[in-house]
Amino acid sequence: xxxxxxxxxxxxPPLLWVTVFLLVPYLLMFCYSFWSVSPAQAxxxxxxxxxxxxxxQKTVYWQTLxxxxxxxxxxxxxxxxxxxxxxxxxxFYAGRRKDLLYQMVIIPLWVSYLVRAYAWKTILGxxxxxNTLLQYVHLTRHPLDFLxxxxxxxxxxxxxxxxxxxxxxxxxxxxxxxxxxxxxxxDLGANPVQTFWKVIFPLSIPGVVAGATxxxxxxxxxxxxxxxxxxxxxxxxxxxxxxxxxAAYNWPLGAAISLGMLVIxxxxxxxxxxxxxxxxxx
Amino acid sequence: MELxxxxxxxxxxCSRWLLVHALAVFSFLYLPIAVLILYSFxxxxxxxxxxxxxxxxxxxxxxxDGPIWDSVLNSVQVAFAAMAISLMLGIPAALALDRAQFPxxxxxxxxxxxxxxxxxxxxxxSLLMLFNVMGTKLSLMTIMLGHGTALISVATTEVxxxxxxxxxxxxxxxxxxxxxxxQTFWRITVPNLKLPIIGAALLIFTLSMDEIAVSFFLIGRxxxxxxxxWGRLRRGITPEINAVSTIIFVFSxxxxxxxxxLRVRAEGGVDIGGELVEDSxxxxxxx
Numbered sequence: 030x031x032x033x034x035x036x037x038x039x040x041x042p043p044l045l046w047v048t049v050f051l052l053v054p055y056l057l058m059f060c061y062s063f064w065s066v067s068p069a070q071a072x073x074x075x076x077x078x079x080x081x082x083x084x085x086q087k088t089v090y091w092q093t094l095x096x097x098x099x100x101x102x103x104x105x106x107x108x109x110x111x112x113x114x115x116x117x118x119x120x121f122y123a124g125r126r127k128d129l130l131y132q133m134v135i136i137p138l139w140v141s142y143l144v145r146a147y148a149w150k151t152i153l154g155x156x157x158x159x160n161t162l163l164q165y166v167h168l169t170r171h172p173l174d175f176l177x178x179x180x181x182x183x184x185x186x187x188x189x190x191x192x193x194x195x196x197x198x199x200x201x202x203x204x205x206x207x208x209x210x211x212x213x214x215x216d217l218g219a220n221p222v223q224t225f226w227k228v229i230f231p232l233s234i235p236g237v238v239a240g241a242t243x244x245x246x247x248x249x250x251x252x253x254x255x256x257x258x259x260x261x262x263x264x265x266x267x268x269x270x271x272x273x274x275x276a277a278y279n280w281p282l283g284a285a286i287s288l289g290m291l292v293i294x295x296x297x298x299x300x301x302x303x304x305x306x307x308x309x310x311x
Numbered sequence: 312m313e314l315x316x317x318x319x320x321x322x323x324x325c326s327r328w329l330l331v332h333a334l335a336v337f338s339f340l341y342l343p344i345a346v347l348i349l350y351s352f353x354x355x356x357x358x359x360x361x362x363x364x365x366x367x368x369x370x371x372x373x374x375x376d377g378p379i380w381d382s383v384l385n386s387v388q389v390a391f392a393a394m395a396i397s398l399m400l401g402i403p404a405a406l407a408l409d410r411a412q413f414p415x416x417x418x419x420x421x422x423x424x425x426x427x428x429x430x431x432x433x434x435x436x437s438l439l440m441l442f443n444v445m446g447t448k449l450s451l452m453t454i455m456l457g458h459g460t461a462l463i464s465v466a467t468t469e470v471x472x473x474x475x476x477x478x479x480x481x482x483x484x485x486x487x488x489x490x491x492x493x494q495t496f497w498r499i500t501v502p503n504l505k506l507p508i509i510g511a512a513l514l515i516f517t518l519s520m521d522e523i524a525v526s527f528f529l530i531g532r533x534x535x536x537x538x539x540x541w542g543r544l545r546r547g548i549t550p551e552i553n554a555v556s557t558i559i560f561v562f563s564x565x566x567x568x569x570x571x572x573l574r575v576r577a578e579g580g581v582d583i584g585g586e587l588v589e590d591s592x593x594x595x596x597x598x
Binding site: 032034046050117133148270 | 325326329330332333336337339340341342343344346347350361399400401403404406407410411413415419422423425426428429430431432433436437438439440441444456460463479482483486492517520521523524527528537540541544548552553556559560563564567571
């Protein structure tokens with residue numbers, strides 16, 4: 030039905046654009062990671078493995094990467110713990126208020142990421158809302174200073190930001206479960222708990238995997254929340270990259286780390302795709 | 312059926328716990344927003360309980376603050392440009408994915424959708440390297456290109472979802488009756504995709520207005536609003552930031568409500584960007 034010319038016209042411009050502005054930049058990142066910086070701070074375009082050697086040898090990179098993954102893993106778990114029961118409640122118990130409640134989960138997404146991180150900063154600070162409230166009601170005498178500038182603050186803020194992201198695919202998966210399956214389970218004598226674990230939960234796994242991937246991948250690469258709320262102990266891998274591209278001026282080393290992140294993220298996406306396919310019932 | 316599940320289970324301890332949990336999660340989600348708005352009226356600055364001296368002073372200061380409004384203007388320009396770029400490429404990309412077969416289609420699909428799930432730092436840095444190699448000076452223009460490119464994913468997913476529901480017979484009839492492809496596109500395809508396109512445009516606009524990770528690396532001399540706020544946060548916090556955030560929040564909320572009304576009236580459906588999350592999560596990498 031559609032002519033060759035039509036197909037060419039709709040295919041070529043986006044294809045070219047995506048090649049120039051997405052594919053080429055990723056390839057450039059790959060190239061940069063093999064280059065180096067001269068003492069005069071110019072990029073030397075000679076190919077070598079020095080950056081990767083440095084990454085393998087210096088423990089600070091590994092430690093920071095592991096810490097970032099640990100932070101991301103905690104964010105993932107907390108987002109699931111908050112998001113799953115909420116999605117389940119909305120899908121199965123909310124009745125007529127379902128649509129309204131669904132919109133209410135989405136609305137915080139429309140408050141800028143930066144602004145929400147900032148709001149947590151004003152809540153957790155030593156003369157912030159929480160500490161002054163605790164002192165006002167005489168629960169504490171001195172400000173609790175582990176609240177801000179700690180991995181705790183980063184995990185809390187990122188959990189706040191990614192819970193709706195985790196909620197959405199889980200909710201979508203729960204909504205797609207044919208209700209007659211649930212009915213059948215009830216009719217055959219299963220109690221609600223059994224129905225949940227034997228019927229509903231297995232069918233919602235693709236959504237869980239998608240939500241978990243969102244939370245993990247997006248928090249793994251975050252650098253703004255750690256800068257704003259993390260303090261020295263909350264530094265994440267992207268913060269090292271930012272400083273390598275800024276003051277430390279070592280783009281090639283920064284590119285090598287970014288490429289490592291890209292590889293981790295893309296592998297995780299492949300893995301999650303596999304898992305989703307394996308568990309999808311349609 | 313839903314009634315049945317509800318009535319048979321609505322008073323179990325289990326459902327009561329779920330209700331309590333839901334309330335707790337909503338409080339967690341809305342606490343920072345409430346604090347943000349409340350303290351924009353607090354005469355004593357940010358933090359400090361209980362709030363004292365409710366005042367509009369911070370809004371007054373905000374309205375007289377030149378650099379903030381310059382950055383808002385910059386952000387609006389960037390958002391419109393990003394919207395134009397991503398729609399101009401995202402709509403054909405969705406048509407291509409729906410209707411054409413070409414070598415590398417699977418890779419193309421994955422590449423287009425990747426910026427949606429990739430941490431912004433990777434998109435930002437890779438583009439920074441591109442502009443550096445091409446010798447392009449960083450400016451609002453580079454941010455427009457960055458946002459435009461990253462958000463093609465949004466236009467493509469929304470329009471592609473719309474195309475799946477589209478009845479091709481209309482297009483076929485139009486072509487049979489002698490309209491050319493161009494006429495058919497403008498008179499049949501686009502009007503039928505009106506809602507997904509408007510939805511994508513609104514989403515792109517708001518996402519671009521808020522975007523910071525990509526802009527962070529592509530910024531020239533002129534700040535966008537999030538970067539202006541970022542710069543100020545590093546110097547210390549003032550309720551002026553709460554005030555500007557509150558205004559933006561109210562603005563976004565109004566936009567969503569209008570969009571919601573539009574969509575409910577048109578098709579009775581209710582979903583803002585839900586397709587996006589659903590589609591990007593389940594098919595980012597599937598071909």
